[in-house]
Amino acid sequence: MDLIIKNGTVVNAGETVKADVGIAGGKIVAIGMSLEAEGATVVDAADKLVLPGAIDVHTHLAMPFGGTTSADSYLAGTRAAACGGVTTVFDYPMQRKGMTIKEVIDSKKAICEQEACVDYAYHCIITDLNDGAILEEMGSAVESGITSFKCFFVYKKEGMMVDDGTFVQLLLKAKEVGAMINLHAENPDLIDYNTERFLAEGKTSAWYHYLSRPEYVEAEADKRAVHWAKHLNAPLYLVHMADEEGLEAAIEAKKENPDIFIETCPQYLEFTCDVYKREDGRNFVCSPPMKGQESQDALWKAIKNGDIDVVATDHCPFQSFEKDWGKDDFTKIPNGCAGVENLYPYMLSAANEGKISFNQAVELCSTNPARIFGCADKGSIAVGKDADIVIYDPQANFTISVDNMHSDYDHTIWEGIQLKGYPEQTYSRGRLVYDHGDFVGEPGWGNFVKREKRT
Incomplete structure (x- = not known):
């Protein structure tokens, strides 16, 4: 040995x-x-x-967003991961119109081969079906080890959103080829309506980021997503669950379709929407935002009961001067916060304080991510x-x-x-x-x- x-x-x-x-x-x-x-x-x-080392199945490294790029390169993000006990990082490379899945993944692999300090995997974000070519390619992507694909129900104006028809096609294809669809669930039309109304009224602080996408805006999209997954009997992974109503709907749907999985993040377990009232509230802006105390309590209850499957981070930090772009206009704040180095220590501390067991912390941060996403050696x-x-x-x-x-x-x-x-x-x-x-x-x-x- x-x-x-x-x-x-x-x-x-x-x-x-x-x-x-x-x-x-x-x-x-x-x-x-x-x-x-x-x-x-x-x-x-x-x-x-x-x-066992933690597996953070939700990071955005070197990701272009909001007029800049997330602060952590693949080197910095995986270095931080190692220092927090995370030994495998999943990134979300973004497909743009006309790109194949292979092109998206290969462009990131070339960087990771030089920079990654721990092991890595990918969920490919799908924004366009390329006239059906993406659906045809999903089978070969699965054979190459890319077995999960992400969709957005939001970012309509940015050209990243998929509609219900596209989402259903992806769910059915994933079911056919042995893949998983991951989903960011919020309602884009309500967000846009609220945002335009607040800006017109001169309500521009970070608090209005939360009010533009409160609990019910996320809950509607959660309910819609699990409705399709349940009736199509297709696998679905809901990322960064933050609201009580949507959480309850997803837990109920799991009773009929055990291949519905729920992820939440440490920031939703530690902070509530009150952070957006702080002078530095813009630093906490992420999507979905932190919610009220009732939602946080529901998340902890679901963790203790085993109804939440995974805790991951949505690690997507930006520099403070970039966050300051939105000091007087919340729509200009790049969305995202740090977390990859804090994930395992935070959940293990919760275990050490008696909120959960150490076995549950391992299950949420390592064993379940490995099982759900096919990491046989982890x-x-x-x-x-x-x-x-x-x-x-x-x-x-x-x-x-x-x-x-x-x-x-x-x-x-x-x-x-x-x-x-x-x-x-x-x-x-x-x-x-x-x-x-x-x-x-x-x-x-x-x-x-x-x-x-x-x-």
Whole structure:
């Protein structure tokens, strides 16, 4: 064996055991007590938790949006991921009219091969069917390991929205070829109506970003989406769920179609819409926005009950001067916040505080993402799996600051948030990439994850 992590407490979604973990060739090869250490590097994890690396299935790296590009490159975003215990990152490359799925993915792969510090995968955003050519290409994309595709019910004016007819065609094709459709669900017409009304009335602060797309605007689109998925018996993954009414509809729909999955994000679990009343409220602008306390309470309840499947981040940070473009006009604020380095520490802190179990944190951030999106070698500490491992110190105290993060942004909405417990090491396929506060990996280490099709 190359490496043995000894004396730790191994936490998987289904069990917690005291055990050593043996690693060779980037894989977990043994789990048991008192593993033979001859010739191996030994890491003592006494009094520590040994966890599978997190999988953040929702990031937007180097993404053009709102007149700029998100602040984290593939290098910076995956470096930050490693330092937060995230060992696989899913990005959302955007198809534009006339582009094939292969062209979209290949353009990003060429960058990631040089920059990615941890493993990576893609959901391809579909904005145009190219007269049906995209539907024909989806089967070959699945065979190449791209098994999920995203649609927007919003951004109509920007040419990114799909209508119900297109959405249904994509749902049916995904069902046929063993893929998944991911959906950003909000109602664009109500958003546009509200936005125009507020601007005409001179109501331009960040608070009106929230009021232009409140709970019921998201809920209508959630309900419409699960209506189609339920009646077509097609797989559907609802991204960044933030509202109580839509959440309840999705939970109910799952009873008839278990292939409906719900994702939420840490920002909706920590903050409410009141942040938009703050002087720096523009920094919190993302879509969908944070909602009211009732929605936040409903999200936590659903997490505790096992009704939410995944917690991911929608990581899409912008620099503060770019957020300032919307100081006097909320429509000019680039939408997005940081999160990839905060995901696992935040959810593990919630477990450490007793809100959920550590097993649930692993399930939400690692095991379920791997299962839902076909990452056969990821998601648990088990023989044969990739040695994507986080050593977590439950006794550590950590205060988040832009100064101790590892991204390229100049501010974070998580500034000052205190966490109970923190990762002290991250291993990507058996290689140490984060060590007690420092990134020790290298760009280009990450591998493309070819995912299995849905059956």
